[in-house]
Amino acid sequence: MSNPAIITQGLGRDFDDNHAVIDVDLEVATGEIYGFLGPNGAGKSTMVRMLCTLLAPSSGMAMVADYDVVRNPGAVRLRIGAALQSAALDPMQSGREILLLQGRLYGLSRAATSERIETLATLIDLGEALDDRIKTYSGGMKRRLDLAASLIHTPKVLFLDEPTTGLDPVSRNRIWEEVRRLNDEGMTIFLTTQYLEEADVLSDRVGIISSGRIVAEDSPDTLKRRYGSDVIVAQTPGQEDDAVAALRNLPGVERVERHSDDVMVVTPNASKLLSPVALALQDAGITVANLAMRTPTLDDVFLELTGGRLRPGADE
Amino acid sequence: MTASMVEPKAAGFFHDLLSVAGRALRSIPREPEVLAPALFIPVFFYFINVGALENVAKASGVSDYRAFQLPVAIIFAVTGLSRASALVLDIQDGYLDRLLMTPIKRATLLLGLMVADFVLVFAVEVPVIGLGYLLGVRFETGILGIFVFLLMGAFWGLAFTGFPYAIALKTGNPAAVNASFILFFPFAFMTTSFLPEESLSGWLATVAKLNPVTYLLEGMRSVITGWDTSMLLPGIASIAGVMIVSFSLALLTLRGRLRRGA
Numbered sequence: 001m002s003n004p005a006i007i008t009q010g011l012g013r014d015f016d017d018n019h020a021v022i023d024v025d026l027e028v029a030t031g032e033i034y035g036f037l038g039p040n041g042a043g044k045s046t047m048v049r050m051l052c053t054l055l056a057p058s059s060g061m062a063m064v065a066d067y068d069v070v071r072n073p074g075a076v077r078l079r080i081g082a083a084l085q086s087a088a089l090d091p092m093q094s095g096r097e098i099l100l101l102q103g104r105l106y107g108l109s110r111a112a113t114s115e116r117i118e119t120l121a122t123l124i125d126l127g128e129a130l131d132d133r134i135k136t137y138s139g140g141m142k143r144r145l146d147l148a149a150s151l152i153h154t155p156k157v158l159f160l161d162e163p164t165t166g167l168d169p170v171s172r173n174r175i176w177e178e179v180r181r182l183n184d185e186g187m188t189i190f191l192t193t194q195y196l197e198e199a200d201v202l203s204d205r206v207g208i209i210s211s212g213r214i215v216a217e218d219s220p221d222t223l224k225r226r227y228g229s230d231v232i233v234a235q236t237p238g239q240e241d242d243a244v245a246a247l248r249n250l251p252g253v254e255r256v257e258r259h260s261d262d263v264m265v266v267t268p269n270a271s272k273l274l275s276p277v278a279l280a281l282q283d284a285g286i287t288v289a290n291l292a293m294r295t296p297t298l299d300d301v302f303l304e305l306t307g308g309r310l311r312p313g314a315d316e
Numbered sequence: 317m318t319a320s321m322v323e324p325k326a327a328g329f330f331h332d333l334l335s336v337a338g339r340a341l342r343s344i345p346r347e348p349e350v351l352a353p354a355l356f357i358p359v360f361f362y363f364i365n366v367g368a369l370e371n372v373a374k375a376s377g378v379s380d381y382r383a384f385q386l387p388v389a390i391i392f393a394v395t396g397l398s399r400a401s402a403l404v405l406d407i408q409d410g411y412l413d414r415l416l417m418t419p420i421k422r423a424t425l426l427l428g429l430m431v432a433d434f435v436l437v438f439a440v441e442v443p444v445i446g447l448g449y450l451l452g453v454r455f456e457t458g459i460l461g462i463f464v465f466l467l468m469g470a471f472w473g474l475a476f477t478g479f480p481y482a483i484a485l486k487t488g489n490p491a492a493v494n495a496s497f498i499l500f501f502p503f504a505f506m507t508t509s510f511l512p513e514e515s516l517s518g519w520l521a522t523v524a525k526l527n528p529v530t531y532l533l534e535g536m537r538s539v540i541t542g543w544d545t546s547m548l549l550p551g552i553a554s555i556a557g558v559m560i561v562s563f564s565l566a567l568l569t570l571r572g573r574l575r576r577g578a
Binding site: 052053054056074077078079080081082084085086087088089090091092093097101102104105106107108112116133146149153154155 | 332335342405409410
């Protein structure tokens with residue numbers, strides 16, 4: 001059995017008086033897709049930067065691909081690839097020039113790099129734009145090129161820091177397919193994302209970080225079972241506050257929340273409570289436009305553990 | 317080629333140096349707005365200085381003021397010319413992080429840019445010296461003298477780049493890098509730019525004696541009129557002194573940034 005791809009023990013990082021990451025113990029198995037979730041400022045990017053050797057830890061240790069990130073960062077760098085939060089590219093170069101330079105810096109021959117570029121061309125899907133300056137690229141094109149740049153040397157561990165932020169659904173699906181394909185080939189993937197659906201669909205396990213500490217870690221399904229509750233969603237246009245008041249004290253209700261136009265009833269058993277909710281709303285004279293129930297999502301887990309919801313588009 | 321056939325490895329210092337320099341050199345012709353002032357300013361001042369001061373200088377004992385001013389035009393052309401602004405953009409865009417995640421030798425991130433700077437300043441010198449030729453400046457030392465003259469200017473330009481790089485790495489701020497041009501003024505004007513040392517008086521004469529550019533200009537002027545090691549060697553030493561100071565500063569600042577990891 002191979003060693004874990006990533007191990008951290010007591011890993012911490014301080015910025016003056018700000019404890020960005022505190023005492024994090026983490027173990028990511030080789031070949032695993034590990035989803036890393038957290039609200040803004042929780043320490044996700046700091047964690048990724050430490051594991052990518054860009055930032056020295058203040059305390060603890062971290063091993064990536066069998067090498068210590070502090071004692072042997074050079075060996076770590078040969079084995080990792082990373083697409084960080086914003087596409088890290090030089091706008092004055094062409095896409096091909098960026099990839100060729102990446103290949104040179106990893107000691108690949110020009111022929112080998114060119115072959116890798118051809119292989120990655122399917123993912124990049126830039127067509128003739130590959131030879132255009134990057135300053136002419138759209139945000140999606142930059143993200144795809146950034147991912148290709150992180151893969152030119154076929155890393156063992158790939159760090160993806162919000163890889164699909166700003167992408168259209170088609171491009172996002174293409175990245176997801178590529179992530180799955182890379183993982184099928186044995187690549188370990190450490191994925192931070194603002195999209196809970198992305199973590200849910202792709203990750204074997206999910207770690208949730210809040211205020212610099214890991215507060216939960218398991219498979220998405222287990223987390224949903226452990227922390228999530230069923231939810232009944234009622235739409236009562238113009239009467240949301242009345243609906244909240246009518247449902248708040250209903251037996252079997254954990255809590256009632258208003259989210260925009262939705263009234264959300266959190267309960268351990270939605271199917272059992274659906275009829276009582278409908279009756280209570282009717283008795284209160286509230287017109288119900290729609291009433292539906294759903295099983296817990298990672299968003300519910302996230303809310304339960306951190307007290308907030310993820311807002312895609314906001315930077316850490 | 318399958319992914320498993322790719323074996324990444326550290327490419328080595330010189331390989332990395334050439335890779336970084338190659339990228340920087342590719343960028344230079346793509347940003348003509350950077351080159352234009354570097355060519356315009358020295359040509360402008362060369363014409364102005366010669367036109368305004370040639371007769372005054374003759375009265376002060378300078379027989380060939382056009383030759384006297386040529387090193388000044390070169391210094392104006394090459395001082396402060398660097399890729400420091402591009403380095404700031406790399407920091408801001410995150411591209412420096414991408415490079416730092418590769419096995420690249422850290423010092424080559426800076427030295428590679430400096431190699432490109434050296435090529436650039438050498439290229440900028442050529443039209444300036446061509447202008448001097450058109451205005452009648454002739455080198456008594458021949459082709460070798462012209463080459464040494466160009467090398468001295470290029471090495472001075474290179475020596476000075478350490479300062480803007482240090483500021484770029486310390487601040488990551490393009491405005492601060494642009495402001496580093498201010499350093500140019502005491503170096504370039506509190507010296508024998510306009511008149512020979514004998515004509516300077518008071519505090520300016522004292523400061524000029526301490527300014528390495530004084531010895532650089534005298535060294536470069538001596539190459540035009542004939543080989544004189546007593547003038548040439550102090551000029552070369554002044555370049556070396558500034559280079560040691562500025563490169564040390566830049567490399568220490570690079571190390572500090574890498575330690576901070578920011």
